[in-house]
Amino acid sequence: MASDSNAAVLAARPAAARPASSAMKRFARRRSTIAFLMTLPLISVIGGLVVWPAGYAIYLSMLNRRQTAFIGLENFDILLDSETFRSVIWQSCFFAITAVLLKALVGFWLAHMLHHIPTKGQRMWRGMLLVPWVIPPALSTLGWWWMFDPSYSSINYLINAIGFPSVPWLGEPWWARISVIIVNVWYGAPFFMIMYLAALKSVPDQLYEAAAIDGATGWQGLRHITLPMMQNIISITVLFSLIVTFANYDIVRVLTNGGPRDLTQVFASYAFQVGVLSGNIPRGAAVSLFMFPLLAVIAYFVLRGVNKRTKEMA
Amino acid sequence: MSAAAHPSGRPSDAVPGLGRRIGSLRSERRWALWTAYISLIIAAIVMLAPPLYMLLTSMKTSAEVADLSGNPWMVHAPTWENYAAIIGNPMFRGFFYNSIILTVCVVAITMVISVFAAFALARMKFFGSQVLATGVFLTYLVPDTLLFIPLYQIVGGLGLLNSIWGLVLVYPTLTVPFCTWIMIGYFASIPKELDEAALIDGANWMQMLTKIFIPVALPGIIAATIFAFTVSWAAFVYPTAFITRPDEMPLTIGVVSQLIRGDTFAWGQLMAGALIAALPPVIVYAFLMDYYIAGLTAGATKG
Numbered sequence: 001m002a003s004d005s006n007a008a009v010l011a012a013r014p015a016a017a018r019p020a021s022s023a024m025k026r027f028a029r030r031r032s033t034i035a036f037l038m039t040l041p042l043i044s045v046i047g048g049l050v051v052w053p054a055g056y057a058i059y060l061s062m063l064n065r066r067q068t069a070f071i072g073l074e075n076f077d078i079l080l081d082s083e084t085f086r087s088v089i090w091q092s093c094f095f096a097i098t099a100v101l102l103k104a105l106v107g108f109w110l111a112h113m114l115h116h117i118p119t120k121g122q123r124m125w126r127g128m129l130l131v132p133w134v135i136p137p138a139l140s141t142l143g144w145w146w147m148f149d150p151s152y153s154s155i156n157y158l159i160n161a162i163g164f165p166s167v168p169w170l171g172e173p174w175w176a177r178i179s180v181i182i183v184n185v186w187y188g189a190p191f192f193m194i195m196y197l198a199a200l201k202s203v204p205d206q207l208y209e210a211a212a213i214d215g216a217t218g219w220q221g222l223r224h225i226t227l228p229m230m231q232n233i234i235s236i237t238v239l240f241s242l243i244v245t246f247a248n249y250d251i252v253r254v255l256t257n258g259g260p261r262d263l264t265q266v267f268a269s270y271a272f273q274v275g276v277l278s279g280n281i282p283r284g285a286a287v288s289l290f291m292f293p294l295l296a297v298i299a300y301f302v303l304r305g306v307n308k309r310t311k312e313m314a
Numbered sequence: 315m316s317a318a319a320h321p322s323g324r325p326s327d328a329v330p331g332l333g334r335r336i337g338s339l340r341s342e343r344r345w346a347l348w349t350a351y352i353s354l355i356i357a358a359i360v361m362l363a364p365p366l367y368m369l370l371t372s373m374k375t376s377a378e379v380a381d382l383s384g385n386p387w388m389v390h391a392p393t394w395e396n397y398a399a400i401i402g403n404p405m406f407r408g409f410f411y412n413s414i415i416l417t418v419c420v421v422a423i424t425m426v427i428s429v430f431a432a433f434a435l436a437r438m439k440f441f442g443s444q445v446l447a448t449g450v451f452l453t454y455l456v457p458d459t460l461l462f463i464p465l466y467q468i469v470g471g472l473g474l475l476n477s478i479w480g481l482v483l484v485y486p487t488l489t490v491p492f493c494t495w496i497m498i499g500y501f502a503s504i505p506k507e508l509d510e511a512a513l514i515d516g517a518n519w520m521q522m523l524t525k526i527f528i529p530v531a532l533p534g535i536i537a538a539t540i541f542a543f544t545v546s547w548a549a550f551v552y553p554t555a556f557i558t559r560p561d562e563m564p565l566t567i568g569v570v571s572q573l574i575r576g577d578t579f580a581w582g583q584l585m586a587g588a589l590i591a592a593l594p595p596v597i598v599y600a601f602l603m604d605y606y607i608a609g610l611t612a613g614a615t616k617g
Binding site for chain 2: 035053054056109110117123128130131132134139146152154157218253267271272276281299302306
């Protein structure tokens with residue numbers, strides 16, 4: 001806009017071309033212009049590849065299968081009426097909540113244990129325990145898939161060895177659900193561990209010393225010092241992981257591909273099946289849009305937590 | 315605190331019974347240490363068992379894999395033939411090559427976009443900069459599974475389905491927001507005096523960025539690069555949706571979809587392929603663990 005006015009000045013007063021062009025130069029050297037140019041690629045990525053597709057998804061979800069007619073909310077209606085989709089909603093929520101709770105508990109426990117041992121050894125243990133997080137999940141799930149294989153299961157071999165019967169890991173709906181959760185917890189718990197360990201290290205030792213002198217037990221120290229000090233980071237991590245787990249695709253795709261009988265389908269895998277594999281793009285878009293309200297609410301709380309933390313650190 | 319309460323001498327002199335309590339504290343410590351080590355050993359076994367089992371399987375012949383009588387956790391005749399077979403497979407080499415090109419392009423694009431943007435957002439207050447910084451964080455929270463269907467349409471409209479260039483176009487949505495976010499944090503922690511000194515010496519913005527900010531925030535840049543690398547190497551949703559032709563597939567979807575064919579799986583080869591595919595991020599992690607972890611935790615503790 002400012003460059004327009006400069007151009008106008010240039011056109012109206014040809015005699016004053018020199019001061020105007022130096023004004024142009026000044027404008028080009030101005031902080032906000034440079035800043036705008038520097039952020040332009042970022043703005044185009046966010047605008048063109050996130051905001052626009054999100055809006056486009058809403059539009060798509062209101063078209064018919066061949067994308068020729070506008071049918072309003074019919075896709076959402078049909079989905080909510082279908083038994084399969086209702087089980088998808090249930091399974092997604094069950095999966096996300098159970099997996100995140102377990103990841104948080106395991107991660108907290110491991111971080112705590114890691115914090116207790118001498119600092120020298122911490123690096124090595126941390127290095128080993130973070131390995132699941134480093135391997136691309138699609139590939140490590142392939143290993144799990146093979147470990148769960150009905151006839152060659154190496155996990156069943158161990159279970160048999162201690163005298164229990166074989167488990168139909170991926171064949172029976174409930175066991176399939178549990179398998180998906182196990183793999184997700186295995187993959188995600190190390191992340192929680194690292195986050196909590198960083199938070200534990202930021203709690204000043206004097207607080208525990210003071211509490212010990214006042215006669216506090218270890219449990220009381222945890223309850224009244226550790227948890228309150230870590231509250232913010234715990235909630236940020238849990239909420240963030242809730243988003244990622246809720247929208248998870250790779251583990252379900254590789255491990256069960258939604259089976260048996262679509263009972264382990266989550267939003268993402270079902271959207272993929274309906275939208276890409278069966279070719280009903282508008283309905284697939286509608287499936288993934290069902291995630292949006294929940295994600296928006298969680299994102300709001302994450303942002304609040306992060307802002308609060310930024311203020312605390314400042 | 316205790317010293318303040320008992321300035322006259324050692325705390326144990328002043329408080330009767332504290333000596334005994336310290337003794338019980340010591341045994342409590344020892345017990346806690348044992349619990350810690352036992353928990354960590356169990357956790358390490360569980361965490362490392364799947365990759366270890368993949369390695370064991372990859373070293374077995376097909377006959378040994380199919381043999382149900384033995385212990386699956388043992389290898390009787392270790393062999394590297396699965397690795398030779400998978401590396402000799404031109405399709406697999408193609409996946410690897412695609413992954414490398416894809417990842418190098420995405421990392422380069424990501425770092426250029428996010429370093430410039432983070433510099434502007436951290437140092438130049440301008441109209442809407444606060445909103446944009448919040449927007450960056452919010453886009454980081456948008457999962458890829460929410461957007462892959464409209465992006466499928468958009469990429470298809472551009473004629474880039476079944477091409478790694480379509481992936482080069484969309485992968486920055488996975489990497490740019492987080493990298494920008496942590497770079498804002500690193501840049502903001504650089505003292506203002508440094509850029510004031512540079513300004514007085516007559517440096518322009520570009521010189522300030524390349525001569526001061528990038529060198530000083532190098533650990534942050536390394537952490538962000540590692541993040542961009544691991545994310546684009548491991549990305550799964552977009553390639554699965556956009557690529558169906560084996561010769562354009564990157565490793566993740568290639569290994570998962572193309573090496574599994576028919577009813578009799580070549581498990582040994584499959585596991586060898588998956589392990590080789592997982593190797594680059596693991597190597598980066600092994601050598602740059604501290605940067606890796608710094609990047610991981612920076613998202614919530616900085617910015």
